[in-house]
Amino acid sequence: MVLLFALVVLVILLAGGVAVIRSMNTSLSSAGNLAFKRDLVNQGEQAIATVLSRFSGSGSLSTAAARNSNLKSANYSATTLETNDSGVPTALLNNTVFNTIGEADNDLKNDAAKVTIRYVIDRLCSAASSPGTQGPAGCVFPPAANDVRGGSSQEMATRLPPPPSTTYRLSMRVTGPRDTQVFLQASFARPEQ
Known part of the structure; x- marks a missing residue:
């Protein structure tokens, strides 16, 4: 009788041990996936530096005239791209x-x-034309100085108003090991000169 009882207890302990091992494997897999995602987010910052260099100095998008039309060699669209329900441009999903x-x-x-x-x-x-001619109805502009809330009114009166700027969106698809993918977006404003 004791032998039979001991065998039953051993089978229960064996089942519990298998469950614990499976749980550990799942936790390790989840931790590994989170590490891949974090690394891909960090790697995505390379694209931000590359794009900002195109908008400055003698970069291909440094002039307002260059930004008023599409520039395929810079992966640039002068108009808002079509997106899916999650806000990811379809250009990153479809070759x-x-x-x-x-x-x-x-x-x-x-x-x-x-x-x-x-x-x-x-x-x-x-539209692919000058943002100044399209106005707020055609382009997204950052808030003007008189739209900004907070601070003191005396301080706001002494500040120079910012130059008119247009908003740009950088969307990235970062693909890593094991076909891990992360989609990132950043927006920035560039004064029109």
Whole structure:
């Protein structure tokens, strides 16, 4: 009788041990996936530096005239790109759509880390023309100095108003090991000169 009881207890302990091992494997897998995601987010910052260099100095998008029309060689759209329900541009989800906007040669690759960054830049305007002629009805502009709330009224009166700026959106798809993908977006304003 004691032997039978001991065997039953051993079977129950064995089942519990298997459950604990499976739980540990799931936790390790989840932790690994979170680490991949965090690394891909950090890798995505390379695209931000690349794009900002195109908007400054002698970059391909440094002049207002260059930004008023699409520039495929810079993965740039002068109008707002179509997005899915999550706000991700369809150009990052569909290679056929991407090929109409940008070039795969612009993808940033880190072969050592097995990471590829594909990005698109879109100006948040409804038409490919000067944002000044479209106005707030056609483009997204940052708030003007008199729209900003907070602080003291005396301080606001002494500040120079910022130059008129247009808002741009940088969207990235970062693909890493094990086909891990992260989608990131950043927006920035650029004064029109």
